[in-house]
Amino acid sequence: MRTDGRTNDQLRPIKITRCFTRTPAGSVLWEQGNTVVLCTAAISPELPPWMKDDRPGGWITAEYVMLPASTPQRKPWPKIGHTDSRGTEIQRLIGRAVRAAIDLSKIGPHTIALDCQVLQADGGTRTASICAAYVALVDAVRKLPAKILAPPRPIAGPLPARYDPIHYNPAKAIVDPVSAVSVGIIDGEVRLDLAYDDDSRAAVDMNIAYTAGGKFVEIQGSAENGEGFGHPQLLELVELATCGCRQIAQQQASALAVAKDGSGEIP
Amino acid sequence: MRTDGRTNDQLRPIKITRCFTRTPAGSVLWEQGNTVVLCTAAISPELPPWMKDDRPGGWITAEYVMLPASTPQRKPWPKIGHTDSRGTEIQRLIGRAVRAAIDLSKIGPHTIALDCQVLQADGGTRTASICAAYVALVDAVRKLPAKILAPPRPIAGPLPARYDPIHYNPAKAIVDPVSAVSVGIIDGEVRLDLAYDDDSRAAVDMNIAYTAGGKFVEIQGSAENGEGFGHPQLLELVELATCGCRQIAQQQASALAVAKDGSGEIP
Amino acid sequence: MRTDGRTNDQLRPIKITRCFTRTPAGSVLWEQGNTVVLCTAAISPELPPWMKDDRPGGWITAEYVMLPASTPQRKPWPKIGHTDSRGTEIQRLIGRAVRAAIDLSKIGPHTIALDCQVLQADGGTRTASICAAYVALVDAVRKLPAKILAPPRPIAGPLPARYDPIHYNPAKAIVDPVSAVSVGIIDGEVRLDLAYDDDSRAAVDMNIAYTAGGKFVEIQGSAENGEGFGHPQLLELVELATCGCRQIAQQQASALAVAKDGSGEIP
Amino acid sequence: MRTDGRTNDQLRPIKITRCFTRTPAGSVLWEQGNTVVLCTAAISPELPPWMKDDRPGGWITAEYVMLPASTPQRKPWPKIGHTDSRGTEIQRLIGRAVRAAIDLSKIGPHTIALDCQVLQADGGTRTASICAAYVALVDAVRKLPAKILAPPRPIAGPLPARYDPIHYNPAKAIVDPVSAVSVGIIDGEVRLDLAYDDDSRAAVDMNIAYTAGGKFVEIQGSAENGEGFGHPQLLELVELATCGCRQIAQQQASALAVAKDGSGEIP
Amino acid sequence: MRTDGRTNDQLRPIKITRCFTRTPAGSVLWEQGNTVVLCTAAISPELPPWMKDDRPGGWITAEYVMLPASTPQRKPWPKIGHTDSRGTEIQRLIGRAVRAAIDLSKIGPHTIALDCQVLQADGGTRTASICAAYVALVDAVRKLPAKILAPPRPIAGPLPARYDPIHYNPAKAIVDPVSAVSVGIIDGEVRLDLAYDDDSRAAVDMNIAYTAGGKFVEIQGSAENGEGFGHPQLLELVELATCGCRQIAQQQASALAVAKDGSGEIP
């Protein structure tokens, strides 16, 4: 029995609040047990400088910060930048995972910035961030304009592909919903959705992002404390994680099936 | 009539949620119209290095950040540090204002770190931060231990004053509750509690922190757009602000009169 | 009696040296008692990127640094940037105060950079900086070209307002001279122009910027040591400060009435 | 057929030069096709501040930098720090993987710093770094002193565990040799040891660190270009990677079986 | 007798490996006794923003870093930037010295970036870097295109001088080969090519860059330990250094006389 009474294959209770703040296009408060993440999705017309003219569509960025008081012992802000090396690793993971859910060529000349702020940390903040970011992304995509906007100012030469209406189709942009969960091995047992109590004692810690269509998009597993894990354990971990992701995907879908954000009919 | 239908001397509706997160000693979600601030208060036994041994009690720090999506146009994190020059100015203001509410000599060898995170910005974020920080501070002070703790390790020489029980009395530490509000002159009219619509057009913008005991602790007034203001306007602004602070102080007191955070009886 | 023998309503002696260095358009050595500030005003044709094309005129920036040996105990340069959080707060104050003296729309496409360097610090460095910056600004404005310059290179589309001669009129740009002074409460007494001896013991510390036309442009008052101040004290502080500002304004005007900088006749 | 003529399950030729430089305890030039990495291992008696007194043994750090001219288009040094967000993610991976090979409690009060410098980048630099770092680590461990050194200065209180000879046994510190390799899916084919030509077109990119004892220590797989991969592909990737790691492990062992570094007999 | 058995006027053995890596246009491993420097030369079409349109030709930059394990006690990377104040001083020296060897007006619109990485440091790393950088530069110049390239995109107005074929002549760009060496006074003796043993005890330390044509391009001499040196010693140091430079120049020329890098015939 785990310290919070769950069985090894049981998720923590999840509560999804869309439109938690009103400023950005998407804003999701994701509560999973005692882990609380606020993920916002903001649309902007600025694209990264490396995007070439023959590439249709836009881009998605992700950032991840832990607020100082999200951990029992307050963690000061880093002196340079707003995140540290662990945060850097995590925000790269979030970005890759969420980009797997979307066909970027269909969203036109927009950057959607996903900001994941951890308000309270009790394990699994990176996978909770991916799940919340997906929901916020869907809300943001629903708020993209019905017709592609013209370039802000006249462009010399051929129209860059990102302004070509032929590619633009926000309603078809979400191609495969993504969710994510952590699994691990604690005291020789394979467990789902590790809270801090489990996480801090785990011999193996694995984060998996998996789509509703049954595809892996990220697998990141690390042996801790110099233990390593064999083939059978790998299979068991993967099985348990995909099972957890499927349950989370249902909750994401239910939350998104409500027109709570006033964006009109649900596609 | 103002764009949100208020009269010139009317505050926006305020909603105070204590214990919004559970990790820190104090955690207040402060909603004032569309401005939303999360202020946490974390207790730590580490003191700033400049505190001398003959000085009893502890210290209070304040930090202020706007989350990137708190504004309609997303504001990226600064590259160096977590806040910019405006934020630096504001967090110094918050720190000074809140320290006026407390007798630091009574809280023993503790630093209370007040972190103000703006989740949604619609004007008045610095005064909302002061008000929220005061409530979070009271919750944190209530969670200080009943008896002063001994130093973490033996100290050579005389006991520093901060460990001397004679000074320690958290129950008497809060000496004069503090609240704050903005006032300004818009279209020649003196107005209370400026939302962004007012703030962006104000000829004068003033923030006042005022105690329940009727003392000013901070007055910061600036003429915008090169207008300046005369003596009569100064008096009018100050009068309206003190009136607003008194109303806010009542709401702070009501919120704090409930034993919602499980800290036992209310002092 | 104060430690330097002044009465409570007495300013320190002020010495204003214009053209202290010859490189920049304005260069003022401001000595007020033992506080010494060198403020330079440099004209450049580069404008901040946020200035829109329909906005006539230019911009003014301000920076404030304390040289390391300006204080009795040498203060090392900060590792990041050239100023620290206190300096950041102060340079924002200086910029706002000085911009109140000028009609920016009349100075054409120029940025005037005001650099305030504290050579010796004995209290009141931020108000001395404002006063010196105003004098340096006037010298710089006098050196603006008689006719507006054409854009450095041909511009496609309509001429931005900042190049339109209709707005350009440096001789009328200074609209209301500004001066500033500190006041405070020490040992229960309201005092003018605090030197470090007073400042370090003050219960209330207030800086006021006030125009020759009798308008407040900045009021920044802080209670120190958790004391707070009431309405009568506020009125007394404001009264004393405006009185001090009027005296300083006369000295600024006298200094500027001399064609010492060789810029031709005084407007 | 791949652009360099290899079959899908074929490694690039590997050349391992130990003692490439003489200053550090370990120094390995790892050439794998056109990828060249110099990994050094330096021993120091300083331990990270978070190591507690009851923890025996030492620590291992890893850093990863790409020299500016390691890529066809020169990549400038980052302005802050010596590495960027991708480098940060990679050096965390290297550290975790190599720490799996060693029982840190046996190396006494030493930090071994592994610095991986990419001299030439043609894909697979992070896995080459892990492989090279392992070899450099073994060389460094062989140079640890035969007997544990006494603390540099007398310690008050009980002897910290890291100075206790009972734990010290460098000859037994290496518990399970580690190697690593990349695999991926290109044009629907699962391929081993991706050079840049493959890597840049891969739909899935996976890095696996695997021990000689048949344990996984790191699995990091990412779908690129929004494709995802299913269970059968996951199994195929993992199978190919373990096969590649076994071959590399033999080459590491052969290289280490020679007393080339003059450290005496091979354990 | 010196600790490594050399006479006072004897250089350490030098080994020059061109094309050590294949990515950049020039890549030289320079071994001088136990000092090992890898210098790469990378060609790029981007020029520094301060280069004016009427200036023909390109630019050369130089950077110098010591890898952390290049010194017996590992030196951590600096937190800001990739080099420290000593490295900054050195890379300015390298840039000036190498630019003396070349007629920049003949290399067309190219920047050649010289990156000097110290792999092993035993004294004389800055002069070894100059020597290696010269060889790498020659290799890079040989790889410049036979005909000047057209601008990447059409240019409005007159063609900038750097694209004018009249100036372009890489084969004539190298005008005077440069080499460099250190000299110093140790125990009253003037010595050539100081290894660390000498360098750390030197009363005077001087670095001289000298051309094959018999011109000085850099002289940097410092008295250490407050000793100073007189005119006769200055002359003796300069004489010994020019003698050393001449020998090094021969080795550079021999190394460059081989068509090892496959760039075709040697000019």
Add this chain to the structure above:
Amino acid sequence: MRTDGRTNDQLRPIKITRCFTRTPAGSVLWEQGNTVVLCTAAISPELPPWMKDDRPGGWITAEYVMLPASTPQRKPWPKIGHTDSRGTEIQRLIGRAVRAAIDLSKIGPHTIALDCQVLQADGGTRTASICAAYVALVDAVRKLPAKILAPPRPIAGPLPARYDPIHYNPAKAIVDPVSAVSVGIIDGEVRLDLAYDDDSRAAVDMNIAYTAGGKFVEIQGSAENGEGFGHPQLLELVELATCGCRQIAQQQASALAVAKDGSGEIP
């Protein structure tokens, strides 16, 4: 004839104002033609951490900044740190040159921080800084206490050498006064003390620091514009520089022969 009418071997007029500010122990305004440098010398009891216990005496640091308006086109402060790569190179030069004037073992446990601030730049700022720093240093040394101070707190074990009175003798600390000047070759002519007009056109630029006792302590000569210089020119430059240094040394000595700083009799 030079643009300012001087002959090739003529110095610009020099004006030395000691005690320009009163806060630090030494404060020198050095005017040399249109170049103006303020150099302060501040004494502190903190020593750099690398100073060992068996080393008697203290340390001297030097910093060099150009104020933004010291140049005709204002130069913004760098974003990181207070100085840039050129400034870094210069402050290392100043430190080395001034340390040659003093026997550090005689000044007891003190750091003297020399801050050179360029108020106006017209060539020769680094050599003016060295000259001013020497004068400020002498004033600071004269203000060292007559008897060595005891350590600030009791020290366990043997007394570090820096507190041993046997070494302490500030009156004998200055061992050989140092001055510095620039020389160069312009239009084929060897010239002394280059102002900006000369400096910007120089084919060779050389800075020499030379002691009153006739010793070189720094020689830094660079060929500009790829010209190089031969042996005869080197001798001529050195000759002219030593001649200039001797003249400057007289002016330094005269300035220091006055008890203007109120420090009592001149030693």
